[in-house]
Each structure stands twice: as C-alpha cells, then as structure tokens.
Amino acid sequence: MDKAHTLIEALPWLARFHGATVVIKYGGNAMTEEHLRAKFADDVVFLRYAGLKPVIVHGGGPQIQAQLDLQGIDSHFVSGLRVTTPEAMQVVRMVLVGQVNRDVVGLINRHGPFAVGMSGEDAHLFTAERKYAVVDGVKIDIGQVGEIVNVEAGAVQALLDDGRIPVVSSIARGADGEIYNVNADTAAAALAVALRASKLIVLTDVEGLYADWRPDDPGLEVISRIRASELAGLLPGLSSGMVPKMEACLTAVEGGVPQAHVLDGRAPHALLLEIFTDEGIGTMVLPDTDDFAKETGVAP
C-alpha cells in the first residue's frame, strides 16, 4: 500500500513536468562514490522515460584538483573560483572534457543510447569573456576564468528533440580565441535560462543552503524555500563554493526559470524525491512573483 501511495503521489508532478526541460548540475563532490553515481544515472534515465527532458551540466572540482596536485601545479580559489593559469587551464579542460564527461556519459549509457557528451566550446554553445573577481572593492585577476556572455543552445535543443540526454562540460570559447574555465554552477544557470527550462537542480554535498553555516556543526538548519530578493540579500554573507551556487540559482530565476533547487547529491535518489514528491527536498529558490504558489497551491 505504501508503494502504491508513493506512486500515486507522483501523479500530479508527472503531469506537471511532462515534456519539461530540467537542467541538472552534477557537482564534482556529489559524484565521488560509485553506488551514488549509479543511482544518479538511474534517476536521470527514469526522468527521461517519465517524459521529462533532462540536461546534465557537470562539475569536477575535486577531480581537477587531484590532477593538478599530481602534476605539481599550484591552484587556489578566490570567491569560489579557481585561479586558472594557462598551465592549469590545460588540466581543467583535459579532466572535465576527457575524463569526467566521459564517465558521466558512460554511466547513463549503461541504460541505452541516451547520453551525448559536449564541451561548452562545441557548436559555440558557451561564449565567454574574461572574468575578474572583486574582493573588498578590489578587482583581482584570476586568469582564464570565463563569464558567459552568449549561449547558442541550438545543438543541445536538437539533441533533446532527438530524445537524447546532453551532458555538458563547463568550458567556454572566447571570441578572442581563448579557452575559458567556467564554474559549472554558473554554466548550468546560463544553459537553463537559454533553454527556458522548467527547473534548475544543483546537486552538491550538503543538504541545501544552511541559514547559518559553520563547518562540522551538527545542528545546521536548511532553508527549504527562499525568494530571489531575500537570497540576493544573503549573497554577500555566503562563503566558498556556495557563492557561485546561489548566484546561479538567482540568475536562473531572474532569467525566467520558475524554480531553482540545491539538493544533496549524496542522498540516494535525491532527484526523484525532489521532482516527484509533495514535500520536495533541499533548498528551493523562487522568483519574487507568486506564480508558482498560484499554480501549485504550495505556499512559498
């Protein structure tokens, strides 16, 4: 009976999201354990069979770091972004496009001929300009880090129309001939906006956005719903990897994506629980308008 209840609870959500494009950011920290990687692939293929159109944008921060360490290349972060020298850029591109992208495509394709890998350089998907960090009002050079200025989503849309699951690495080309390292959360948000996606889902290694984050504190409280303007107010106080993540959610909802979510990719089947259950999980970011509440009856 419990199983039947679970299935029937999914009915309104199946109806609501049938045919919907969902952009899923798969973070490097969420993909470290083999059994969770297999469950992630199961979920993505489940979504595809349930009539949704999933698009994966993957990260790979820890995997890049391991290779940089192996090669003795120094690297550090400023405002959640990797300072990327030309030497580091070669490693970033090799690991994301040649290793992580292949791994994610391979996992999904155990289920059938669905996944097609792409770099953001392909078919001019992402065009970027050099990005600078600003710390205490001071502009800092962080190397070959890119800010996406244009998205040509036609090739991704064509794959979706063909029933495929695009798997995208967050590398961009510059009109200046450079190759840029783009934070994967930022790339996922830009693609979600360009595809007019119904949802952006960011999978990471924490339950969601904590109201008052302190490392190793067992009593942390997850913010389950937050409006765009409230999130904008919190952004200056956020630290490390959460900065690009929450900026990405804000960019997505301000760009017309109706909902953006941060979920714990370590929780088995987090994607299915978020999309097909009434309570959802993690942190949901909503625009300032009330459309979502009106449409669903769920109070934000």
Ligand SMILES: Nc1ncnc2c1ncn2[C@@H]1O[C@H](COP(=O)(O)OP(=O)(O)O)[C@@H](O)[C@H]1O
């Ligand atoms: N307010 C916060 N809520 C949750 N996590 C936070 C917060 N502030 C900082 N963090 C840190 O941000 C990390 C997630 O960012 P990151 O390591 O870049 O993840 P990913 O590889 O999934 O992109 C968390 O593991 C946590 O250590």
Ligand SMILES: CC(=O)N[C@@H](CCC(=O)OP(=O)(O)O)C(=O)O
């Ligand atoms: C500019 C910048 O910081 N780029 C990231 C790209 C990978 C990424 O974003 O991976 P996660 O999602 O696993 O953190 C990096 O070099 O680590």
